[in-house]
Amino acid sequence: MGISDTIYALSSGGLPSGVAMIRISGTRTTEVLAKLSGKIPAPRLAKLSSIRGRNDQLIDQGLVLFFKGPGSFTGEDCAELQLHGGKAVVEAVLTELAYLGCRHAEAGEFSRRAFQNDKLDLVEIEGLADLIAAETEMQRRLAVEHSSGHLSSLYEGWSRRLVHARAMIEAELDFADEEDVPGSVSPSVWADMSLLGEEIGTHLDGAAVAEIIRDGLNVVIAGAPNAGKSSLLNALAQRDIAIVTEIAGTTRDVLSVDLSLAGFSIKLHDTAGLRETQDLVEKEGIRRARNVISKADLVIALSDNPCDFPELGAVGTIRVGTKIDSNPDLWDKSAADVLISVKTGQGMERLIDVIVSRLPDLNAFSNFALPSRRRHVDCLNEARTAIHSSLAAADLGLDIQAEYLRIAGDALGRITGRVDVEDLLSIIFSEFCVGK
Ligand SMILES: Nc1nc2c(c(=O)[nH]1)N(C=O)[C@@H](CNc1ccc(C(=O)N[C@@H](CCC(=O)O)C(=O)O)cc1)CN2
Numbered sequence: 497m498g499i500s501d502t503i504y505a506l507s508s509g510g511l512p513s514g515v516a517m518i519r520i521s522g523t524r525t526t527e528v529l530a531k532l533s534g535k536i537p538a539p540r541l542a543k544l545s546s547i548r549g550r551n552d553q554l555i556d557q558g559l560v561l562f563f564k565g566p567g568s569f570t571g572e573d574c575a576e577l578q579l580h581g582g583k584a585v586v587e588a589v590l591t592e593l594a595y596l597g598c599r600h601a602e603a604g605e606f607s608r609r610a611f612q613n614d615k616l617d618l619v620e621i622e623g624l625a626d627l628i629a630a631e632t633e634m635q636r637r638l639a640v641e642h643s644s645g646h647l648s649s650l651y652e653g654w655s656r657r658l659v660h661a662r663a664m665i666e667a668e669l670d671f672a673d674e675e676d677v678p679g680s681v682s683p684s685v686w687a688d689m690s691l692l693g694e695e696i697g698t699h700l701d702g703a704a705v706a707e708i709i710r711d712g713l714n715v716v717i718a719g720a721p722n723a724g725k726s727s728l729l730n731a732l733a734q735r736d737i738a739i740v741t742e743i744a745g746t747t748r749d750v751l752s753v754d755l756s757l758a759g760f761s762i763k764l765h766d767t768a769g770l771r772e773t774q775d776l777v778e779k780e781g782i783r784r785a786r787n788v789i790s791k792a793d794l795v796i797a798l799s800d801n802p803c804d805f806p807e808l809g810a811v812g813t814i815r816v817g818t819k820i821d822s823n824p825d826l827w828d829k830s831a832a833d834v835l836i837s838v839k840t841g842q843g844m845e846r847l848i849d850v851i852v853s854r855l856p857d858l859n860a861f862s863n864f865a866l867p868s869r870r871r872h873v874d875c876l877n878e879a880r881t882a883i884h885s886s887l888a889a890a891d892l893g894l895d896i897q898a899e900y901l902r903i904a905g906d907a908l909g910r911i912t913g914r915v916d917v918e919d920l921l922s923i924i925f926s927e928f929c930v931g932k
């Protein structure tokens with residue numbers, strides 16, 4: 497490796513902070529530590545040291561940790577400097593590291609090295625990125641299943657079963673008599689492949705829920721002008737985000753806000769009131785409203801008049817009657833799912849309960865080992881299809897059946913990164929922050 501194979505970055509967050517952590521990785525780690533702190537501490541023991549720059553000038557007193565490769569996060573020699581989290585302190589140490597010939601790490605570069613040194617596979621690395629990005633409890637639980645290796649073990653178990661089946665088939669092909677057509681493979685092999693296809697199918701059933709947990713549920717507030725849409729958005733967000741006026745047609749563009757409900761991330765969108773109009777700007781607003789409604793996971797349809805609910809044709813709709821403080825007599829029970837007044841707060845808790853009841857039922861899943869990324873889902877689908885093709889190809893010969901199982905194994909291997917993923921790496925690692 498060249499002179500700048502040793503990388504560094506501030507791995508902790510914004511400054512100033514109580515303590516800041518600078519991480520170093522690469523072949524020159526010990527040399528750099530010796531220059532900065534005079535000595536190399538015993539591996540994995542935090543040692544309080546003076547950190548000195550050129551001319552022996554004291555920069556800070558902090559904790560120094562050394563991790564001898566390959567027993568480190570990246571698999572290389574690594575070090576951590578846990579400093580006082582002042583801007584100038586950190587700046588001085590980073591400057592010193594550059595002076596000593598190290599290079600600032602790129603986003604995700606520590607994790608990339610961990611992958612290259614077989615410390616982490618791609619599922620774990622993607623899980624780490626998700627764990628760092630997680631804002632809700634559900635996102636954290638999903639991510640930690642990936643980052644901790646649980647999902648990787650599941651996929652590796654499946655890969656081993658495929659390899660075993662292929663080995664049994666190859667043995668039959670190799671050892672069948674020259675004149676003989678290859679005989680049959682033990683039925684238990686096919687029974688296991690059939691079971692594996694089902695297991696992958698069940699696992700894939702969790703993908704829709706995982707996607708909602710990871711990317712959030714799209715909830716759209718829709719209805720006629722003046723129905724109280726913007727008032728509801730502001731009330732649910734507990735912030736003054738949308739402009740509220742008595743003028744019908746106030747909201748033009750789609751306004752979005754992120755909420756956390758029952759541990760789920762919700763993307764709530766306020767839209768322009770739906771009506772016939774000649775106003776060009778309002779027309780465009782309504783076009784955008786219809787567009788987000790068509791992509792919604794859930795629509796909250798508002799009306800301040802029971803005879804006037806918008807017909808949206810959307811998948812999941814909650815019908816909400818508004819302004820019941822001013823028009824209580826207009827409504828009978830059957831007209832709406834929920835009646836609210838943003839002004840008095842009446843019905844708001846019930847509305848939230850109804851929204852939560854429309855969220856995926858996590859009790860249906862025994863754990864959070866769910867496929868959360870398009871990339872995983874595509875590979876899993878490919879593997880399942882190939883297994884089914886193999887099972888259906890009994891008439892075409894064992895070699896064709898074995899080839900389908902090879903395709904299935906490769907698809908699974910691409911999830912964890914054991915097979916053919918060079919072109920994916922830059923995309924995956926670029927999602928990371930620097931220092932990870
Ligand atoms: N101070 C500090 N805290 C941290 C990290 C870190 O790098 N530094 N982590 C960074 O993400 C996470 C912990 N993850 C880590 C993963 C592996 C190793 C490591 O040294 N692995 C070696 C030895 C394993 C062992 O002794 O059990 C190895 O895998 O060989 C360290 C931290 C969260 N907390």
Ligand SMILES: Nc1nc2c(ncn2[C@@H]2O[C@H](COP(=O)(O)OP(=O)(O)OP(=O)(O)O)[C@@H](O)[C@H]2O)c(=O)[nH]1
Nearest residue numbers: 721722723724725726727742745746747769838839
């Ligand atoms: N009395 C009463 N008035 C309400 C309530 N909610 C909203 N309003 C009033 O109804 C009017 C319209 O509210 P908005 O929230 O702007 O309605 P909107 O559906 O977003 O309207 P557009 O942007 O025009 O589509 C405002 O004057 C609000 O103060 C309520 O619960 N009770």
